[in-house]
Amino acid sequence: MSDREAQTALAAAIAQNRRNERLTRAWLLAPALTLILAISILPLAITVVYSFLTPGTYGGVTWEFSTDSYVQFLFQRDIFDDSLVFNSAYVSIFLRSIGLALGATLGALILGFPTAYFIATKPREQRNIWLFLITLPFWTNLLIRTYAMLLIIRDEGLINIMLMKAGIISSPLTILYTDTAVFIGLIYSFLPFMVLPIYASLEKLDFSLVEAGYDLYANRLKVLFHVIVPLAKPGIVAGCILVFIPGLGAYITPELLGGGKKLMIGNMIAMQFGASRNWPFGSAAALILMALVILVLLANALAARKGASRNG
Amino acid sequence: MTGTEIARDRKAAVSARALSKTFGQGEFAVTALDSVELDIFENEFFTLLGPSGCGKTTLLRLIAGFELPTHGSIALQGQDITDKPPHRRPINTVFQNYALFPHMTVAENIGFGLRMLGKPAAEIRQTTERMLALVQLEAMAGRRMDQLSGGQQQRVALARALAPAPKVLLLDEPLAALDLKLRKNMQLELKSLQAETGITFVFVTHDQEEALTMSDRIAVMKSGKILQTGTPRDIYDRPTHRFVADFIGDINILEGTLEHTDGDLARVRLKDGTRVSAHLGTASARSGEVSVAIRPENVRLAGAAEAPTLTGVLETIVYFGAATNLHLRLGTGEEIVVRNPGAVDEGRYQPGATIGAVLQPELIRVLE
Numbered sequence: 001m002s003d004r005e006a007q008t009a010l011a012a013a014i015a016q017n018r019r020n021e022r023l024t025r026a027w028l029l030a031p032a033l034t035l036i037l038a039i040s041i042l043p044l045a046i047t048v049v050y051s052f053l054t055p056g057t058y059g060g061v062t063w064e065f066s067t068d069s070y071v072q073f074l075f076q077r078d079i080f081d082d083s084l085v086f087n088s089a090y091v092s093i094f095l096r097s098i099g100l101a102l103g104a105t106l107g108a109l110i111l112g113f114p115t116a117y118f119i120a121t122k123p124r125e126q127r128n129i130w131l132f133l134i135t136l137p138f139w140t141n142l143l144i145r146t147y148a149m150l151l152i153i154r155d156e157g158l159i160n161i162m163l164m165k166a167g168i169i170s171s172p173l174t175i176l177y178t179d180t181a182v183f184i185g186l187i188y189s190f191l192p193f194m195v196l197p198i199y200a201s202l203e204k205l206d207f208s209l210v211e212a213g214y215d216l217y218a219n220r221l222k223v224l225f226h227v228i229v230p231l232a233k234p235g236i237v238a239g240c241i242l243v244f245i246p247g248l249g250a251y252i253t254p255e256l257l258g259g260g261k262k263l264m265i266g267n268m269i270a271m272q273f274g275a276s277r278n279w280p281f282g283s284a285a286a287l288i289l290m291a292l293v294i295l296v297l298l299a300n301a302l303a304a305r306k307g308a309s310r311n312g
Numbered sequence: 313m314t315g316t317e318i319a320r321d322r323k324a325a326v327s328a329r330a331l332s333k334t335f336g337q338g339e340f341a342v343t344a345l346d347s348v349e350l351d352i353f354e355n356e357f358f359t360l361l362g363p364s365g366c367g368k369t370t371l372l373r374l375i376a377g378f379e380l381p382t383h384g385s386i387a388l389q390g391q392d393i394t395d396k397p398p399h400r401r402p403i404n405t406v407f408q409n410y411a412l413f414p415h416m417t418v419a420e421n422i423g424f425g426l427r428m429l430g431k432p433a434a435e436i437r438q439t440t441e442r443m444l445a446l447v448q449l450e451a452m453a454g455r456r457m458d459q460l461s462g463g464q465q466q467r468v469a470l471a472r473a474l475a476p477a478p479k480v481l482l483l484d485e486p487l488a489a490l491d492l493k494l495r496k497n498m499q500l501e502l503k504s505l506q507a508e509t510g511i512t513f514v515f516v517t518h519d520q521e522e523a524l525t526m527s528d529r530i531a532v533m534k535s536g537k538i539l540q541t542g543t544p545r546d547i548y549d550r551p552t553h554r555f556v557a558d559f560i561g562d563i564n565i566l567e568g569t570l571e572h573t574d575g576d577l578a579r580v581r582l583k584d585g586t587r588v589s590a591h592l593g594t595a596s597a598r599s600g601e602v603s604v605a606i607r608p609e610n611v612r613l614a615g616a617a618e619a620p621t622l623t624g625v626l627e628t629i630v631y632f633g634a635a636t637n638l639h640l641r642l643g644t645g646e647e648i649v650v651r652n653p654g655a656v657d658e659g660r661y662q663p664g665a666t667i668g669a670v671l672q673p674e675l676i677r678v679l680e
């Protein structure tokens with residue numbers, strides 16, 4: 001065999017090998033791809049398609065293209081002359097939801113950060129116990145836990161009884177079925193999502209940086225805001241996203257603790273598939289919510305990129 | 313001049329009285345510092361020298377205020393600061409791992425202390441620029457910590473600690489992470505920085521050569537105690553403890569019996585019967601078994617017509633350029649090293665030969 005022939009043969013063998021590899025890779029990827037397609041892309045595609053159809057009279061859809069669902073989100077069609085009038089009902093539900101979710105995120109941050117710091121500064125062998133306690137609520141269904149919360153905050157609930165026994169109030173505070181109840185419920189449900197990522201970044205924190213802060217004339221508060229918080233920022237951002245997003249779409253909490261009187265987006269969407277029998281509008285609202293979430297994530301990614309390029 | 317006389321002459325920047333620190337409790341208790349008495353003077357380059365685990369870092373952390381003493385007190389320029397938190401002590405630290413803030417630029421790191429002190433922006437900017445120039449990092453002001461080499465990080469740490477013009481600067485093995493060449497450069501730079509700024513430096517190292525070249529005074533520590541404090545010459549030429557003598561440089565230690573003392577001078581009979589006179593220094597022994605020490609460079613080969621102090625069998629010759637070490641085995645089984653400047657006549661000095669050595673009497677010391 002001449003050198004040339006040997007080279008060609010080798011090249012062919014390599015090419016064959018590559019083809020084989022590609023084939024193997026495709027087969028190996030297949031199960032994962034199928035799964036992603038089935039549980040993520042397909043339902044989403046159905047939602048997108050449904051949002052552009054016309055509602056059926058008894059639920060479901062009729063296969064007629066329409067953009068009404070999106071129009072309906074912002075406008076109301078005048079019954080008489082078919083003209084469009086701005087309708088703030090749905091927008092205000094969205095704004096309310098965003099407000100509640102932001103509030104819950106802030107509340108969870110204020111409670112979660114000290115908790116995470118407390119755990120991160122415990123001796124290593126104790127930390128796992130504390131982490132276990134933080135994740136313990138996940139062992140019970142959210143619905144059950146929310147009912148339990150209902151028992152605590154209702155008029156004859158634990159909080160009111162204690163406050164009255166202590167003589168701080170004379171008649172029970174009405175917390176249940178108010179925004180406050182929803183707010184408390186959201187914080188309670190999603191607090192672990194705040195604590196865990198913050199803990200993860202605090203645990204990595206080099207404590208000698210804190211000492212360097214004290215050494216350079218920073219008191220406790222200044223060390224917290226100039227050293228600890230900036231260094232824990234990735235965890236704080238992750239925690240805020242992990243609380244804000246499920247908080248925005250929460251369904252059970254506002255349903256039970258808000259008494260279904262004050263809607264959040266989740267309840268509003270659920271309603272379209274139930275009592276309102278407007279599947280296309282439900283789909284459209286779900287997609288608008290998703291767009292909102294994507295915007296938040298995008299903003300975060302952009303900020304992170306900017307931070308990274310500043311860091312070089 | 314004795315220690316108390318020096319103390320009367322000069323103002324103490326940092327003083328420790330009966331300072332003890334115990335970590336843990338009960339059977340797990342570790343005594344990291346044991347009744348330390350210490351005076352570090354103003355404008356001094358003071359070094360804490362000792363083997364790993366002897367308590368150097370603990371002493372530094374007590375001075376900085378990161379740890380509270382179990383017993384005793386610490387004063388800064390005569391004022392008790394034992395209970396003051398670190399941020400209220402005008403003392404700054406250069407940490408062993410530098411502990412630079414990764415979320416700030418070089419300039420922000422250097423300005424941090426002044427910012428925390430609430431100084432006006434203009435002053436912070438000016439001082440930061442001055443510090444950048446001092447450590448020759450003007451071109452790096454905007455860089456992040458991960459864009460700096462080890463030596464540059466070291467300089468930032470130094471500038472950051474110097475910027476608030478502390479009364480005392482604490483440095484915990486700041487050169488340990490640098491390679492040899494950089495280390496030598498930084499030693500000189502540190503020394504000149506100290507002279508330039510006039511700030512009291514307390515420097516920790518376990519490298520005896522580093523301690524000797526850089527310090528005005530050295531405290532040698534062992535197991536939480538300070539064994540000897542003095543100038544590099546004091547420590548090198550007049551070690552008071554066997555540990556100090558052994559830890560710093562090479563030394564010959566011989567056993568003997570103290571026969572007679574006269575002021576600072578003592579007559580010691582060595583094991584082979586030879587009588588030598590030695591300096592007592594601070595040694596408290598007035599009779600009985602003692603150890604005497606002499607540096608190899610203070611032992612020389614006996615000339616042809618000279619009566620040797622000791623004779624022994626030459627075992628090994630180690631030549632290292634500037635000098636030659638000749639290891640002699642004495643009749644008593646003890647070993648003694650003679651350092652001869654330059655090379656020796658290899659025909660005459662052969663392993664196995666019997667050789668005489670002369671100990672310079674004024675440089676023999678009795679150890680504690």
Ligand SMILES: Nc1ncnc2c1ncn2[C@@H]1O[C@H](COP(=O)(O)OP(=O)(O)OP(=O)(O)O)[C@@H](O)[C@H]1O
Pocket residue numbers: 335336342343344362363364365366367368369370371518
């Ligand atoms: N936080 C602590 N808890 C328990 N023991 C400690 C603690 N810090 C120091 N020690 C112990 O105190 C002793 C002195 O430690 P220190 O760190 O002061 O030594 P060092 O002289 O700085 O040593 P090195 O040269 O290795 O840095 C050691 O035995 C150490 O194990």
Ligand SMILES: [Mg+2]
Pocket residue numbers: 368369370484
């Ligand atoms: Mg140390």
